[in-house]
Amino acid sequence: MPREGFERQLRAIQHEILTLGSMSAVAVERSVTALRRRDAALAETVVENDGPIDTLAYDIEERALLIIATQQPLAGDLRIVASVIAIAGELERIGDYAEGIAKLALLNLDEPPIKPLIDIPRMAELSIDMLRRSLDAFIDRDTLTAHEIWREDDVIDDLQDQVYREILTYMAEDPQKITRGTRLLWVAHNLERIADRVTNICERTIFMVTGERSQYITRTPG
């Protein structure tokens, strides 16, 4: 295939990554809104829309692998296509976490909320912002922004600790709140995992641009 055909294919799958990223970001947004507003219909929408997210992720992966197998790209181009595969995987898992939050939101509808939600929506807001910017950084090959976002993960981790401590206090004071509290702990856990996956996307961008393995920084595993 001539060079321009290859370039077109490359641009197309990167565009698909943005689409997938948008779907995942919306899923996270809606899942936490559903939790906050106790909105069963919205939560159900998130659960239903996880299928299309999975399908698009697999689709992108398949197409990327086909490009590699048929085009045999080298060096920089190969790293781009490989990064697309990795990022599609991260976005698919972010979608899964959003679905998890939506399901927890549905479970917590049986009883009144144990406390007003402040830190959890804050975690969501920050993670979603990190996610959107990380995808821009990927498209723009912007390692500086990628690195900045990577560092912002600490804020999310601190918020998660805060959420845990607070919810455990509520649970200890009133055993009736334990089941609902545990579900909120899971929500916070999922949001922390989402932010962690965003840092993986940032690492990928840095590796893709610099090509250096030494830039690969491991993160706290879940």
Next chain:
Amino acid sequence: MPRTEFHAQLDGLRGRVLELGQLAVAVIDRVIGAVQEEDRATASAIVASDEPIDRLHVAIQHDAISLLARQQPTAGDLRAITAGMAIASELERIADYATGTARLILHESREPALPPTHDLYRMARAARRMLQRSLDAYATRDTTLARHIWNEDPAVDTLQQTLYRDLLTSMIENPSTLTRATHLLWTVHRLERVADRATNICEQVIFMVDGEWPHFDTLRDETLIARAVALDSED
């Protein structure tokens, strides 16, 4: 690249995935022991071992992609390479679950001890067995074995639900061990994820060998599920 060299590289890829597999199995074993003994030294060692595991995973992905790019693979070869990549990914995340569990052991807690129940060890053994045998299925391209292991998952899910119920009850009745109970909840969750990822490995094996992605309806076998449940309760 001549075909014979290509096949040697394919074998090499499989070998490295299996190597990663053994690291994952080993770290699961060690973390269960560490949970049982509240062994902080082993927990620290497990956390430290995460980086070499990640590096092997990255190396495998790199090798697989280079292999794809260097020769026009046949359909079967392509599936062998992509299955290797996907399985390596599952294994790296399984090792991450062990590390996450180890990190919780390292948390300081002034709460009284809360020993894990027998059910937790049953669940750990079941998940570990599923993992090891899914790797055996990959090594020998054994789709029958893969199908058998896949059907061991419902028994693990049942154990998870039992353990969740028991832990939540314990949290309500004994607020003095609330944090420790929460940690055990995470451990139960991670063990279920290990088993689930082992089924993903099984699906990859079947796809790699048969050339078609296995569907839920063709995989699920009530007889095999019942047998797994029966075997499990003999523990």
